[in-house]
Amino acid sequence: MHTDSGKTAAQEGGGKGLHIVAKPAGPACNLACDYCFYLEKQALFPAGTSLRMSDAVLQAFIDKYVASQPTQEVEFVWQGGEPTLLGLDFFRRVVDLQRPHNSRTTIRNSLQTNGTLLDDEWCRFLKEHSFMVGISLDGPQLIHDRYRRDRKGQGSFERATRGLRLLQQHGVEYNVMASVARETATQPLEVYSFLKAAGVEFIQFAPVVERPADQQTAQFGLRLAPPAALDRMEEQHGVTEWSVEPEAYGDFLITIFEEWVRHDVGTVFVMNFEWALNAWIGNPSPVCVHAKQCGRSLVVEHDGSVYACDHCVYPQYRLGNILTDPLSFMVEQSLQTQFGISKETALPRSCKECEVLAACQGGCPKHRFNRTFDDQIGLHYLCPGYKKFFRHIRKYLHIMTQLLENGLPVSLVMEALKGPLAISIDPKERRQAL
Ligand code: SF4
Ligand code: SF4
Ligand code: SF4
Numbered sequence: 001m002h003t004d005s006g007k008t009a010a011q012e013g014g015g016k017g018l019h020i021v022a023k024p025a026g027p028a029c030n031l032a033c034d035y036c037f038y039l040e041k042q043a044l045f046p047a048g049t050s051l052r053m054s055d056a057v058l059q060a061f062i063d064k065y066v067a068s069q070p071t072q073e074v075e076f077v078w079q080g081g082e083p084t085l086l087g088l089d090f091f092r093r094v095v096d097l098q099r100p101h102n103s104r105t106t107i108r109n110s111l112q113t114n115g116t117l118l119d120d121e122w123c124r125f126l127k128e129h130s131f132m133v134g135i136s137l138d139g140p141q142l143i144h145d146r147y148r149r150d151r152k153g154q155g156s157f158e159r160a161t162r163g164l165r166l167l168q169q170h171g172v173e174y175n176v177m178a179s180v181a182r183e184t185a186t187q188p189l190e191v192y193s194f195l196k197a198a199g200v201e202f203i204q205f206a207p208v209v210e211r212p213a214d215q216q217t218a219q220f221g222l223r224l225a226p227p228a229a230l231d232r233m234e235e236q237h238g239v240t241e242w243s244v245e246p247e248a249y250g251d252f253l254i255t256i257f258e259e260w261v262r263h264d265v266g267t268v269f270v271m272n273f274e275w276a277l278n279a280w281i282g283n284p285s286p287v288c289v290h291a292k293q294c295g296r297s298l299v300v301e302h303d304g305s306v307y308a309c310d311h312c313v314y315p316q317y318r319l320g321n322i323l324t325d326p327l328s329f330m331v332e333q334s335l336q337t338q339f340g341i342s343k344e345t346a347l348p349r350s351c352k353e354c355e356v357l358a359a360c361q362g363g364c365p366k367h368r369f370n371r372t373f374d375d376q377i378g379l380h381y382l383c384p385g386y387k388k389f390f391r392h393i394r395k396y397l398h399i400m401t402q403l404l405e406n407g408l409p410v411s412l413v414m415e416a417l418k419g420p421l422a423i424s425i426d427p428k429e430r431r432q433a434l
Pocket of ligand 1: 029030031032033035036037038039080081082114148
């Protein structure tokens with residue numbers, strides 16, 4: 001499964017560790033979602049070759065990735081395309097190859113899936129090996145099937161929700177990734193109420209933004225544009241018709257936030273809101289899009305090719321191959337790109353002076369293809385939406401921060417919004433709340 005932000009089962013941060021997302025089935029998938037930006041990457045691999053990670057690549061990846069980690073915790077993220085296409089035996093092999101490292105390392109696995117191929121056997125395995133599953137579900141049937149269909153044009157809602165129910169029945173840890181495309185953005189409460197009614201507790205909303213390819217990219221057989229150039233003016237080609245409109249994205253988040261902050265704080269966790277609160281209290285962002293810098297979130301493809309990030313699987317961002325090149329060298333190269341330190345240094349003046357910079361950090365460099373009001377390059381396409389959302393929620397985050405500072409649960413914000421709230425600062429009660 002693949003969507004705009006691509007950060008799902010595990011979040012990629014701007015910290016010092018190295019994060020590699022594996023795509024063991026490459027760009028293969030049993031669906032053909034309208035907004036998928038990954039299926040077309042098949043054009044980058046020789047026609048007729050297998051889209052399946054070989055045992056040699058798998059072993060090299062696992063060993064080198066574990067060895068590269070500065071801490072004793074290693075997080076593997078298996079993504080696609082659709083990784084479950086490989087079958088359970090592939091993942092049994094994954095667990096076998098990880099086993100020798102278990103005595104020195106705590107290994108965690110995450111799987112990002114469209115959920116359509118999950119069955120009891122899969123769920124038993126995922127539960128047994130404590131996989132965290134990110135499942136893609138955009139909302140109720142009409143909304144989900146608007147964009148998420150297979151090659152025959154059949155919607156995937158029934159199959160995806162069956163997968164969700166199985167995960168729930170087996171007690172597998174999961175979260176939902178809901179992509180926000182143009183039409184989805186017009187129905188925020190339908191999406192949110194549906195997910196809540198389905199018993200989902202952890203949700204991430206991912207905006208869908210793509211541009212049509214320019215001539216240079218189209219010659220590789222790709223129809224979508226690579227990341228924006230941050231050092232020169234680009235010709236503007238507009239966005240695809242399924243891309244969410246900037247302000248509509250802000251309104252979508254605001255509408256859901258207004259509902260959440262009154263009824264669901266502490267019971268439903270919307271990652272977009274958690275990140276904002278996190279930034280408000282001064283912590284570094286756990287998600288690359290809103291971190292100051294990125295560049296440590298590489299991707300290993302099924303053939304061992306390593307790219308600078310999930311959004312940068314384009315020939316110009318290929319860093320090497322896991323079989324032949326040292327990871328340290330590839331990371332160093334990645335940090336030299338616009339996804340390293342220049343995520344911060346290339347910000348236009350209007351971002352540097354922006355009142356919500358701490359929460360936004362200018363967004364993902366891939367989508368910084370707009371100009372500022374004073375004609376500087378490098379403004380994020382979603383800027384009007386980001387600004388509207390982050391500005392709107394400040395007053396609530398302020399209350400929540402005060403609650404935290406007083407050792408009280410943030411869920412008390414729901415009481416505060418009903419009317420005047422007298423916060424008890426009795427030390428005994430405070431200890432109990434903690
Ligand atoms: S599930 Fe849809 S978005 Fe994900 S990889 Fe398949 S076609 Fe792409
Ligand atoms: S370019 Fe940077 S911010 Fe954007 S998805 Fe990649 S790692 Fe994240
Ligand atoms: S809201 Fe807009 S101006 Fe402010 S940091 Fe984000 S992208 Fe830049």
